[in-house]
Amino acid sequence: QEQLVESGGGLVQAGGSLTLSCKASLASFDGYAMVWFRQAPGKEREGISCISWSGTGRVYADSVKGRFTVSRDNAKNMLYLQMNSLTPNDTATYYCAAPFRIDYCTEYFGKPTENLGRIRYWGQGTQVTVSS
Numbered sequence: 001q002e003q004l005v006e007s008g009g010g011l012v013q014a015g016g017s018l019t020l021s022c023k024a025s026l027a028s029f030d031g032y033a034m035v036w037f038r039q040a041p042g043k044e045r046e047g048i049s050c051i052s053w054s055g056t057g058r059v060y061a062d063s064v065k066g067r068f069t070v071s072r073d074n075a076k077n078m079l080y081l082q083m084n085s086l087t088p089n090d091t092a093t094y095y096c097a098a099p100f101r102i103d104y105c106t107e108y109f110g111k112p113t114e115n116l117g118r119i120r121y122w123g124q125g126t127q128v129t130v131s132s
Helices: none
Strands: 003-007 010-013 018-025 034-039 046-051 058-060 068-073 078-083 092-099 119-122 126-131
Touching (some): 003 119, 018 034, 018 092, 018 126, 034 068
Antiparallel strands (some): 018 078
16 A cells, blocks of 8 residues: 655754654655655645655755755655754645656646645654754
8 A cells, every 4th residue: 555654753842843744655656756745734735845755856946945865765765855954934834745746846746736736655644842
């Protein structure tokens, strides 16, 4: 059964760091670009980072650029999100996701054509809370 399972969320003080992990049970993990989304209370779910199937292509939303780093280990079917310099504005539930299209990062991420319907698999989410 294909599934994505996030871990690593928690409570951290402003300025601190966290690393999120996503274990993918997919038939062919390296056949997917992977995306990190987050959703804060009362706000829409937003894509914050996308990594190509090979890991060589990475893109970020402006809100996290320079602070967050996405990576993956295809041999272990793992996706990661290193988050530094966290602020209370980063408080949200974080989701890893596998889109239908392998070219999602270049064709859809951060563009008007991006929408949640382009995601094939979602994780259950992990909560990140940043205290001031």
